[in-house]
Amino acid sequence: xxxxxxxxxxxxxxxxxxxxxxxxxxxxxxxxxxxxxxxxxxxxxxxxxxxxxxxxxxxxxxxxxxxxxxxxxxxxxxxxxxxxxxxxxxxxxxxxxxxxxxxxxxxxxxxxxxxxxxxxxxxxxxxxxxxxxxxxxxxxxxxxxxxxxxxxxxxxxxxxxxxxxxxxxxxxxxxxxxxxxxxxxxxxxxxxxxxxxxxxxxxxxxxxxxxxxxxxxxxxxxxxxxxxxxxxxxxxxxxxxxxxxxxxxxxxxxxxxxxxxxxxxxxxxxxxxxxxxxxxxxxxxxxxxxxxxxxxxxxxxxxxxxxxxxxxxxxxxxxx
Numbered sequence: 001x002x003x004x005x006x007x008x009x010x011x012x013x014x015x016x017x018x019x020x021x022x023x024x025x026x027x028x029x030x031x032x033x034x035x036x037x038x039x040x041x042x043x044x045x046x047x048x049x050x051x052x053x054x055x056x057x058x059x060x061x062x063x064x065x066x067x068x069x070x071x072x073x074x075x076x077x078x079x080x081x082x083x084x085x086x087x088x089x090x091x092x093x094x095x096x097x098x099x100x101x102x103x104x105x106x107x108x109x110x111x112x113x114x115x116x117x118x119x120x121x122x123x124x125x126x127x128x129x130x131x132x133x134x135x136x137x138x139x140x141x142x143x144x145x146x147x148x149x150x151x152x153x154x155x156x157x158x159x160x161x162x163x164x165x166x167x168x169x170x171x172x173x174x175x176x177x178x179x180x181x182x183x184x185x186x187x188x189x190x191x192x193x194x195x196x197x198x199x200x201x202x203x204x205x206x207x208x209x210x211x212x213x214x215x216x217x218x219x220x221x222x223x224x225x226x227x228x229x230x231x232x233x234x235x236x237x238x239x240x241x242x243x244x245x246x247x248x249x250x251x252x253x254x255x256x257x258x259x260x261x262x263x264x265x266x267x268x269x270x271x272x273x274x275x276x277x278x279x280x281x282x283x284x285x286x287x288x289x290x291x292x293x294x295x296x297x298x299x300x301x302x303x304x305x306x307x308x309x310x311x312x313x314x315x316x317x318x319x320x
Contacts, residue, residue, distance in 0.1 A: 012194055049090070049105040049112045052245065056238050058092035058114050069120055076129045077113060080136055084213050089113050089139065098234040099123065099227045102248040103135035104144065111139040122230060123223055130220035131227075134210030134250055141209060143202045147247065150198050154191040199247045199265045207272055208279060217280035221273040227251045228269040 052058075061070050063078075074091050081089055089105070090112040099119040105111035113135045120128060138144070207224075211217035231251050239246055239253035246254050247265040 046106055049110055052102070052104040052248065053090075053092060053112060053114070055242060055245065056094045056096070056114070058094050058112070060090060060092045062091070072125060073115065073120060073128055073132070076125070077132050077136070080129065080133050080213050084136055084140055086136060086140060087111070089136070093117055093120065096236055096238070098236040098253060099230050100236065100249045100251055100253050101131050101135055102250065103138040104248060105139065106144060107142065108139050113139070118230070118234065119227070123226060124219075126216060126219040127223035127226070130210065130214045130216055131223050131250055133214035134206050134220060136213055137206040137209035138202070140213075141202070141205060143206065146202060147199065150195050154188075154195045157191040158188045196265050200267045203250075203267050204272065204275060207276055211276055211279055212283075215283075217276040217283065221276040221280075224251065224269050224272055224276075 061074055063071055063074050065071050065074065070093065073093075077091050078088060081087070087109045089103075089108075092112060092114045094114050094116045096116040097118040098116055099122045101113070101115045101119055103111060103113045113132055115128065115132065119131065123131065207220065211220050214220070228251055231253060232255065235255055236253040239249070240255070243254055246252055249266075251269070252264070252266045
């Protein structure tokens with residue numbers, strides 16, 4: 001059903017682009033906007049893994065890492081990837097206290113999955129496995145490609161609106177200048193809403209496939225609640241400076257973003273937990289009640305503690 005919903009939303013976005021393009025710029029203007037947006041997003045798509053990993057200072061890790069927790073994390077990710085018939089992904093950690101995780105890469109052969117140090121410190125091994133299974137599900141579902149196509153069409157609509165702002169649009173079309181101005185304001189907003197709806201749909205589908213990969217829907221449900229409770233109270237400075245990357249994460253990393261509404265890139269965590277509990281019943285997996293997350297301590301200016309031994313200062317981040 002989520003695949004069908006994504007297809008319908010993409011069709012709606014494409015239809016919106018066609019209507020707005022013909023109205024504002026005619027056929028030629030529509031093609032120019034699509035070419036500009038397509039070129040920009042093709043570059044981002046082809047280099048997504050390098051751009052995002054560098055942006056978040058992700059550190060590649062493998063089975064030889066000196067910390068036992070990291071070795072288990074890597075081993076679990078690689079084992080689940082093999083079980084899911086996926087190529088071996090690049091595994092990395094991000095030095096950030098906010099518990100979160102993301103996947104990137106243009107296709108399964110060039111995929112990277114990352115967990116923050118805060119996630120590895122806070123969750124149990126079963127919960128970390130479930131979170132990373134969710135990220136592998138994004139790789140398996142080729143969600144990077146889906147979101148790139150979505151971003152291209154949405155970006156083309158915004159480009160058309162900018163063309164109308166610069167060149168004034170076609171005043172001879174129905175509605176004249178008033179109609180053109182209305183489209184300039186409403187079309188990009190409508191495109192953004194559809195783009196966010198597609199992002200939410202892909203998260204639900206990744207929850208389902210991820211639960212099937214790890215075989216433990218309850219662990220994923222528990223992890224989502226724990227991450228939600230903590231992520232709201234721990235700032236992710238890189239995500240705050242680059243809000244467009246928020247949709248990559250399993251839980252919205254931006255402060256003050258928790259509602260499941262039209263303007264959210266992520267579904268409400270409670271809705272995701274209920275869907276996972278229902279899935280667990282259908283799978284016949286043990287589904288204990290998932291407790292609500294305990295309130296996280298208030299932010300402190302004291303240095304953060306971690307269960308991971310300190311690394312020499314010559315290296316970046318607390319994980320080496």
